[in-house]
Amino acid sequence: MTTIYFVRHAQPDFTVHDDATRPLSNQGKEDCQKLIAFFHQIPIDLMFSSPFKRAYDTIWPLAQSRNTIITTIDDLRERKVSDTWLTDFPTFAYRQWQDFSFKLEHGESLAEVQSRSIRVMSTLLTDYSEKTLLIGTHGTALSTIINYYDQKFGFAEFNAIKAMMPWIVKMSFDGNHCVNIESFTLNRNQAFTTYAIFD
Template sequence: MEKRIYLVRHCQAEGQPPESQLTVEGIKQAEELATFLSLFKVDRIISSPYLRAVETIKPFSQKTMIEIETDERLAERLLSVSSMPDWFEKLKMTFSDMELKYEGGESSKEAMDRIVQVVNEWIGSDAQSSVIVTHGNLMALLLNFYNQTFGFDEWQQLSNPDVFRLYFKNNEVHFDRIWEKNY
């Protein structure tokens, strides 16, 4: 049997800080996401510790009685500790230069390594089909790790929430987007 990860980007949130909650719309999205994910057999939930990620998966966790495990390595990437009015352009540059690093932040390569480490540990576990909840930038970097054509433009196309299915078969990783905005 092939192993599967349902990679989830959090629902609509009030902001970027770790303590940002879901919006009213985000809470509704989390309920819809719980219904959607219930279509799949899941044995484990691993989430970013950020409140918006935990709140995203909480309805599914309650519905399935699967405990939410948090992992700091799934936290949002810090682009810089300095305010960057042109952050969008700066972020775009980090997709073409994976080693580019701004003051106090982490490079795309460093952030990618974090989430790849979580996935590799999961692959080595007994789990067969799990949900991993993270943030858009980290999600895009993981997908880029497995397919380098997934870059900045694809990151821009992600929705809140979003779900990709990663499946591991014969030492190969494949993925597809399974979430539709109006599920």
């Protein structure tokens, strides 16, 4: 069995519009420290991340606590919306989930994001079979991965998790076949609890 923990980044500083360099907010920096406690008794063999700052910085304290190297993979980056800041994101997100091929000029469709993400998954599952991996990731990119393995995950589920930061998703694989998906989110007591992706 191969286990992959995806960690969607903690709360970012939305005043920074550059997607690649957007940092964590002060709250985000506090919340990512809680990952150390969550993973305290969970062995992790390797850690990977999107190259985007908010994803990398979210898992950095955990990696530092274990003296573990984080390997960045460019194809784990978040979906590119366009070359300009989008003000009406909910409408755009809805259109993309209704049509996986829909994209703005100079942007990416969900189909394109899913394709590159699953290529990475296939490589990791082949190269690190029977290992436990952790991946620093993003809301949309992670959602397309979940959708690939379980197509019940759609816009409603994506919309439900949009404010969950950080958000942990655990996937278990038998070879390349995903046999189980679990997720965890911070509750009001600032501790991670199980969150049901599907009703």
